Structure formats: structure tokens, C-alpha cells
Amino acid sequence: MAELIVRRRAGVLQDMARDYIVLVDGNERGRVADGQEIRLHVEPGRHRVQLKIDWCGSPAVDVDVAEGSAQVLDCGPNATLLTLLFYVFFRAGHYLALQPGARGAGRPLSA
Structure with a gap:
């Protein structure tokens, strides 16, 4: 098994009270709160990861996760x-x- 870690910067005022929805290969896999991280178990290989909040989001990012390893993604608002x-x-x-x-x-991450 492989792991995908999504870390969110802490203390960003405009989104502080809301979670980001984490999509992996188009499916909701969890939510990440302000200053937190989420660890998701994924099959080894290539995955497309994207974030959503209300009607806004991030561009999709393609990541390769090797067997027995973790891929870290950092996030926050632009x-x-x-x-x-x-x-x-x-x-x-x-x-x-x-x-x-x-x-x-x-x-x-720190602010």
C-alpha cells in the first residue's frame, strides 16, 4: 500500500473555518482542516489529486506514489x-x- 499526505497551511484567515475537500481520481476521499493534514491510503501508481471548497478549487495535480512510500502535497489558498x-x-x-x-x-505547515 502507498500513502498520500495532504498538508494545509495554518492560519489563513479567509478559509480558517472551512475544510478543503480532497478528491483523488475524481472521488472524495476526505477533508483537511486549517493547519492539519490528512493521510490517505492509495494503491501504488499514478493518481490525480484536486481540492474543492464551495464552487472553487485547485487545478488537478498528477502524482506517482510508489509501493510502501508516501507522497506529500502542500495546499492553501492562492x-x-x-x-x-x-x-x-x-x-x-x-x-x-x-x-x-x-x-x-x-x-x-506554519503560516
Whole structure:
């Protein structure tokens, strides 16, 4: 079995009270809260991962997870309080950032 770890930055004001929905290969696999991480067991191989929050989300990211290993993805909003409305209305599919993170302990990111 392989593991996918999604870590969310802590203390981002605009999304603090809401969870991000984690989609793996188009299926909801869990939710990640502010400053937390979620660990998902996946089959080894290539997977498409995406985040959603309301009608906004992240672009899909393709990851390869080897047998017995973990792939870490870091996430958080691209939008700031000043650019929030722009992202919500014009760049909803890029409201959230999802990118490969550092391999390792999978600790939540600091602000």
C-alpha cells in the first residue's frame, strides 16, 4: 500500500473555518482542516489529486506514489483577503494551490 499526505497551511484567515475537500481520481476521499493534514491510503501508481471548497478549487495535480512510500502535497489558498473576490469570480479553478511538498514527517505547515 502507498500513502498520500495532504498538508494545509495554518492560519489563513479567509478559509480558517472551512475544510478543503480532497478528491483523488475524481472521488472524495476526505477533508483537511486549517493547519492539519490528512493521510490517505492509495494503491501504488499514478493518481490525480484536486481540492474543492464551495464552487472553487485547485487545478488537478498528477502524482506517482510508489509501493510502501508516501507522497506529500502542500495546499492553501492562492487568494489573499485583497484578491479574494477576483479569484472567486474569475479564477475559481485556481483559488486553491496544491503542489508537491517536502518528503518527510508530514507535519502541518506554519503560516
